[in-house]
Amino acid sequence: MTSRIIIFDTTLRDGEQSPGMSMNLEEKLLVADALDAMGVDVIEAGFAQASEGDFQAVRAIAERTRNAVVCSLARAKPGDIERAAEALKPARQPRIHTFISTSDIHLQYQFRLTREQVLEIIRDTVTLARRFTDNVEWSAMDATRSDRDYLCKAVETAIKAGAATVNIPDTVGYATPADYGALIAYLKNNVPGIDKAVISVHCQNDLGLATANSLAGVLAGARQVECTINGIGERAGNASLEEVVMALKVRKDLFGLETGIDTTHIMRASKLVQSITGAMVQVNKAIVGANAFAHESGIHQDGILKNALTYEIMTPESVGLSRNNLVLGKHSGRHAFREKLSEIGIQIGDNGFEEVFHRFKALADRKKDIYDEDIYALLDMESAKSDAIQLESLHITCGTLGPQTAMLALRVDGEVRRVTMEGNGPVDAVFKAIAALVPHEARLKLYQVNAITMDTDAQAEVTVRLETPEGRIVNGHGANIDTLAASALAYINALSKLKMLESSRKIHLTEAR
């Protein structure tokens, strides 16, 4: 058995499928590039049949991805499989991932199919997918609540029809490590031909056991792990990529296995997904939480100062954090800034570097200490430079004497528009002013403020989520040392994305005529 674990990332499919986490095309491409650069083996880019947007995203990711296999999900339906194959045409290494349930609960109440009918569907759909690519993955949805011997038959059928990977999802997050490991071992020992396929694990986190279950599956012989950055995904999420990968790396003595992940990219990928989705990880989240490498108690600090090994099982550098987080300030020059970028695993070309360096200097003029998190925020705001709506100026009057007023100027498609509005508090005044200059029908679903670092001069990072009357969701982001300016930036970033969505819809409608 090989000692290499295949890391299958489903941030863009299972992750994106969770409430409020939808990403636009540009955001999906940023995530896909980050996954490819970090060494993910398979990127599940979406579910091509789900919508025109999903189809375009899978296609665009297939076109640009250099190293990873690019995969599209497809239900066990010919139309889905054909659509996935079409979207994956430009991929250097395409994979079609098709699935159907195997548990009696699902067969009886959801699909209204007999066990025999499902076996036939598996045979037909895997055979059809194989007409488009040799790289076909088949998943047994709700595998952990399926009858074991029937599951064995279903897996055997998929392998006989040509599936190269068989995935055993714990769809409802019901398993525990001991019984999930035992299930994988049972399949290994009882499915004829199982050695012809890679066994994959896909664990949901409803009981907080997704990472533990995935690792138990690996110990029992699985060689692919499906996971997401920050563990995002349906309901309580999926196994988190950073936890699985670092557990395999830190406990190599126990697992004796390797992944192809460059773990120094982990922090950057985590910050990117947090900033795009607005789903901030808790401070004590393993590996990527703000406190994951913070040592507060005196005894621990004493030990760390004497030798980091006393209380650290992995170094911050190994996940892309610099140990000395507080280094840059207004006197730091190009050399120090470049060093810092490379220390936190970021490569930028010369033109891009000059641009970011100037923005770093502007920030350092207003903020004494520049932390790694500030640099991540600077980079994440780069894409907003091309937004159709730009903030020209904002002046706020606020405080206990009232009224709270926002004097705002925006540049919308090149034209400057101005307004002054009062509100119930300064944020309300700013948002009313923006809505007056850019009227729209979307509803505000989330307004979230997060201090990027800990000082009183910290930058605020704001997420604004808007929902259109048709139910489409966009997330806007803004970061600024002034919380109200960050709020305005986040709101206009979301509105710019809405404008983009509208114009791409118009293009599709015109094309369809």
Ligand code: KIV
């Ligand atoms: O949780 C699940 O069962 C899935 C499959 C489609 C792999 O997401």
